[in-house]
Amino acid sequence: MAPPAPATRPASRAPLRVALLGVGTVGRAVAEALLADTDRLTARAGRPLKLVAMAARSRRRLDGLGLPPDVVLTDDPTAAATVGGVDVVVEVLGGLEPAGSVVLDGIRAGRAVVTANKHLLAARGSEIEAAALASGTPVRFEAAVGGGTPVLRLLAADLVGMHVERIRGVVNGTTNWILDRMELDGLDGAAALAAAQAAGYAEADPSLDLDGVDAADKLVILSRLAFGVWLRPEEVQRVAPDGPGAGGPGISAVSRADIEAAARRGRRVRLVAEAGRSTDRDRSERGGEAGVEASVLAREVDRDDPLASASGVGNVIVIEGAPHGVVTVSGPGAGGPATAAAVIADLVAIAHGEGSTWDASPLTHRAAEAAPVGAAG
Amino acid sequence: MAPPAPATRPASRAPLRVALLGVGTVGRAVAEALLADTDRLTARAGRPLKLVAMAARSRRRLDGLGLPPDVVLTDDPTAAATVGGVDVVVEVLGGLEPAGSVVLDGIRAGRAVVTANKHLLAARGSEIEAAALASGTPVRFEAAVGGGTPVLRLLAADLVGMHVERIRGVVNGTTNWILDRMELDGLDGAAALAAAQAAGYAEADPSLDLDGVDAADKLVILSRLAFGVWLRPEEVQRVAPDGPGAGGPGISAVSRADIEAAARRGRRVRLVAEAGRSTDRDRSERGGEAGVEASVLAREVDRDDPLASASGVGNVIVIEGAPHGVVTVSGPGAGGPATAAAVIADLVAIAHGEGSTWDASPLTHRAAEAAPVGAAG
Numbered sequence: 001m002a003p004p005a006p007a008t009r010p011a012s013r014a015p016l017r018v019a020l021l022g023v024g025t026v027g028r029a030v031a032e033a034l035l036a037d038t039d040r041l042t043a044r045a046g047r048p049l050k051l052v053a054m055a056a057r058s059r060r061r062l063d064g065l066g067l068p069p070d071v072v073l074t075d076d077p078t079a080a081a082t083v084g085g086v087d088v089v090v091e092v093l094g095g096l097e098p099a100g101s102v103v104l105d106g107i108r109a110g111r112a113v114v115t116a117n118k119h120l121l122a123a124r125g126s127e128i129e130a131a132a133l134a135s136g137t138p139v140r141f142e143a144a145v146g147g148g149t150p151v152l153r154l155l156a157a158d159l160v161g162m163h164v165e166r167i168r169g170v171v172n173g174t175t176n177w178i179l180d181r182m183e184l185d186g187l188d189g190a191a192a193l194a195a196a197q198a199a200g201y202a203e204a205d206p207s208l209d210l211d212g213v214d215a216a217d218k219l220v221i222l223s224r225l226a227f228g229v230w231l232r233p234e235e236v237q238r239v240a241p242d243g244p245g246a247g248g249p250g251i252s253a254v255s256r257a258d259i260e261a262a263a264r265r266g267r268r269v270r271l272v273a274e275a276g277r278s279t280d281r282d283r284s285e286r287g288g289e290a291g292v293e294a295s296v297l298a299r300e301v302d303r304d305d306p307l308a309s310a311s312g313v314g315n316v317i318v319i320e321g322a323p324h325g326v327v328t329v330s331g332p333g334a335g336g337p338a339t340a341a342a343v344i345a346d347l348v349a350i351a352h353g354e355g356s357t358w359d360a361s362p363l364t365h366r367a368a369e370a371a372p373v374g375a376a377g
Numbered sequence: 378m379a380p381p382a383p384a385t386r387p388a389s390r391a392p393l394r395v396a397l398l399g400v401g402t403v404g405r406a407v408a409e410a411l412l413a414d415t416d417r418l419t420a421r422a423g424r425p426l427k428l429v430a431m432a433a434r435s436r437r438r439l440d441g442l443g444l445p446p447d448v449v450l451t452d453d454p455t456a457a458a459t460v461g462g463v464d465v466v467v468e469v470l471g472g473l474e475p476a477g478s479v480v481l482d483g484i485r486a487g488r489a490v491v492t493a494n495k496h497l498l499a500a501r502g503s504e505i506e507a508a509a510l511a512s513g514t515p516v517r518f519e520a521a522v523g524g525g526t527p528v529l530r531l532l533a534a535d536l537v538g539m540h541v542e543r544i545r546g547v548v549n550g551t552t553n554w555i556l557d558r559m560e561l562d563g564l565d566g567a568a569a570l571a572a573a574q575a576a577g578y579a580e581a582d583p584s585l586d587l588d589g590v591d592a593a594d595k596l597v598i599l600s601r602l603a604f605g606v607w608l609r610p611e612e613v614q615r616v617a618p619d620g621p622g623a624g625g626p627g628i629s630a631v632s633r634a635d636i637e638a639a640a641r642r643g644r645r646v647r648l649v650a651e652a653g654r655s656t657d658r659d660r661s662e663r664g665g666e667a668g669v670e671a672s673v674l675a676r677e678v679d680r681d682d683p684l685a686s687a688s689g690v691g692n693v694i695v696i697e698g699a700p701h702g703v704v705t706v707s708g709p710g711a712g713g714p715a716t717a718a719a720v721i722a723d724l725v726a727i728a729h730g731e732g733s734t735w736d737a738s739p740l741t742h743r744a745a746e747a748a749p750v751g752a753a754g
Binding site (some may be wrong): 033043044045142148149150153154157158159160161162203210304306307322324325326327328329330331332335337338340341342344345348349352353354355359360361362 | 421422495530535666681686700715721726727731732737
């Protein structure tokens, strides 16, 4: 018998050179992970993961990191991303710009990209994906949904043999923490929000969390991997006509009375991000062109529903489809080190020669709104 | 700036040619998945997954499959695995032989291997891994633990940034189904076993399940990925000195009285597979050379413990470590189509050029008992 060609391609053992853009909570934790225990990380990645450049708006954020002197430091993300020899751009700046330009420029220059930026992906994912396909470079974003809860590769790759019918998740830790306080400590919404802000679980402007915008961004990303379609964030319903918090987006209108009414029925109120295939004509119309309906709504869930078990800032995602039935994953939805661990997992995947997070879940429907972007940029 | 070399290697678009060995419940479901909806599978794998050879002891097991005429059929696994041009050998024969020879011969011939054979991996995993390292060919085995519950790549790759301290799982569906019947339907052990056999959830000889041997094999595999060590199956404690079912292996000695006593304390009895790093001197001695302690014991668990939520043949695995805290995954622990989906996920990974399931979790400790095997065989 003739021995066939090996199924795997020999991986490079050369260092994977990383430019890290942003030293917020996640960025600083990524830097710490890359600088600590490098032998173990090298063994797991099969090659060194070498931090070669960093962009930081404030040098104070670097205090105590023990940054080696050969790491290029700048306050300009573009400059850090284009340092000669950079293999991977890690974008943890957040926001649409300059993150979007840096990500797209990196892709077009043939660099791999790892991003934790759910808002950018939800807003411009279709364009970013088209650019990545054109340049053949991997784009990974495990940290964009679930924090340290490993759900994206699981959905796209581990469950490649599942026909996903529906995803339901608690994917916003801030609102879940607030709902916990309202239910368990008897606080009203304003007091629970103040407590969340004091504990560092809510921003000074909490509306992106409270109104379900953050969860909707994450649901757009989950839907891309589950259904092969980029929904527009505004296609995600965020205001319920009835039920807890009816009339307001997300949990903004959820009251103590809503939570107590649910408790009397043996149920809990959670902010549920849900997307599913439309099944009948009426739903299909509501589901839009792609046939996928998506919502982020405060809902009553049964106490034995896995979503009821989401505690504090924890995330729970329930994936339903054939032939599996139900697969559930839960873990830490927030926290710098846990979210950084998702970034590290993406870097290790790239070091091993893996492609993009969406590779095993190709687009099945191209949104009419998608702006195609060529490789030439 | 000089554009760097692309981080990914261009993947082949040529068909991935598959030899499928075994047409039991899982093997037949793998064949069905490979023959159905090939366009979708090709899109997800990036190239066709082409069934080119099958080994079946009974032609009757092929009835209704609609096998294309160009698939080589034989009753000899070795003959099927060595058909010219085979890229991947899928071993779902079960048992130690001829599975072990076919797997090792395939690896040494440079073929990729996908196996669902937990017993083979637990018995000869160290030898198989050494052979795979020597020949540079990927070996994947997602279906060996958890059935359709995606836990192995999650543990080795998605959680590559976690320092795993402990794994706890319900990983044997048969015993869980039996414990459910004893608790929920008030059956004694013998009646529950008979019901499981009638429902097709237990073998005629159920001892591998009841005595915890099957769960111990799975725990050996989980421990390899969590702790970088191949435990010997006999290092897994299966007889408890006290507690439910004390004195007998697995759940063999669990009585209705044990289950009722647990219920009075608000708890449930589960067969818990658990492995963790030894923490003190005494435990370290008990943990053996590798510093890992492992057991498969009937235990009382709190009702809010995720393991208590394992229902019927469902599996639940709880992974604990820093910085994540706890990550939990649950799903179908049995069933041909769901387990076949895990085999398909491995084939897709190989089609995308990924390496072995253990790649991101290199060995940290080589067992003294391991018989090193060279590439020459």
